[in-house]
Amino acid sequence: MPLTYALLVLASxxxxxxxxxxxxxxRALLARGHRxxxxxFLDNGTLTGLATAVTPQDEQSPLQQWAQxxxxxxxxxxxxxxxxxxxxxxDSTEATRHERPAATVHPAFELGGLGLLVEAAQTAxxxxxxx
Amino acid sequence: xxPVAEHxxxxxxxxxxxxxxGSSLPRSALDTALAxxxxxxxxxxxxxxxxxxxxxxxxxxxAAGVRNLRKVIDSLPLYDIEAVYVDSAxxxxxxxAPDTLPASAxxxxxxxxxxxxxxxDHVLGF
Numbered sequence: 001m002p003l004t005y006a007l008l009v010l011a012s013x014x015x016x017x018x019x020x021x022x023x024x025x026x027r028a029l030l031a032r033g034h035r036x037x038x039x040x041f042l043d044n045g046t047l048t049g050l051a052t053a054v055t056p057q058d059e060q061s062p063l064q065q066w067a068q069x070x071x072x073x074x075x076x077x078x079x080x081x082x083x084x085x086x087x088x089x090x091d092s093t094e095a096t097r098h099e100r101p102a103a104t105v106h107p108a109f110e111l112g113g114l115g116l117l118v119e120a121a122q123t124a125x126x127x128x129x130x131x
Numbered sequence: 132x133x134p135v136a137e138h139x140x141x142x143x144x145x146x147x148x149x150x151x152x153g154s155s156l157p158r159s160a161l162d163t164a165l166a167x168x169x170x171x172x173x174x175x176x177x178x179x180x181x182x183x184x185x186x187x188x189x190x191x192x193x194a195a196g197v198r199n200l201r202k203v204i205d206s207l208p209l210y211d212i213e214a215v216y217v218d219s220a221x222x223x224x225x226x227x228a229p230d231t232l233p234a235s236a237x238x239x240x241x242x243x244x245x246x247x248x249x250x251x252d253h254v255l256g257f
Binding site: 042083114115119127129 | 140141143155156159162163166167169170172252253254255256257
């Protein structure tokens with residue numbers, strides 16, 4: 001029976017491989033016919049959406065993995081807005097509001113409140129945390 | 132705004148395993164629990180491992196320039212979070228006495244923790 005999944009990513013994209021594991025898990029569940037409702041990035045996980053990150057050529061880029069997933073499957077990628085702002089992750093609206101020189105969030109990601117995580121917990125059959 | 136449909140109420144267990152202020156995760160765990168409560172969703176908190184250090188009494192974090200999380204934890208009942216549990220083995224190991232715990236917190240042994248985890252729809256580990 002196909003299940004509805006949601007993922008919570010707490011892991012930083014630059015520490016360990018948890019963010020890449022989460023992206024592979026997302027691909028694997030979609031390949032098996034399950035539904036991925038939303039990926040919610042919280043705490044250091046929000047750094048995943050940093051558009052200006054440069055990954056060394058011989059390493060896999062978590063940003064690229066997630067952006068490809070979003071493009072191929074229209075996966076909703078949400079960065080917790082309070083975690084994101086603290087870490088300098090701003091979309092153009094927030095950059096203007098806080099008078100910062102540039103937007104830094106990759107277009108595959110959106111900023112959103114913790115209510116979206118709570119909503120995902122209510123509607124998903126499985127909510128899997130990657131810490 | 133309520134993004135949560137009335138008919139679906141799944142229980143959430145937030146497990147906090149890191150000490151504050153060495154990690155930002157304890158704050159994110161509390162924020163998540165508070166958000167769930169704000170949307171009237173059943174939420175339970177469990178402090179496990181080094182996470183029990185968040186419960187140390189008489190914390191003064193002003194000199195460190197960070198928020199005193201024990202104050203936030205003490206105020207959880209005001210936000211309708213009544214279910215707060217503490218891993219008794221971890222608390223004993225870190226020398227935290229039961230009579231210094233927040234009024235709402237309950238002591239739980241390994242068997243109790245297993246039951247707690249099994250009885251929730253979602254377990255979020257911070």
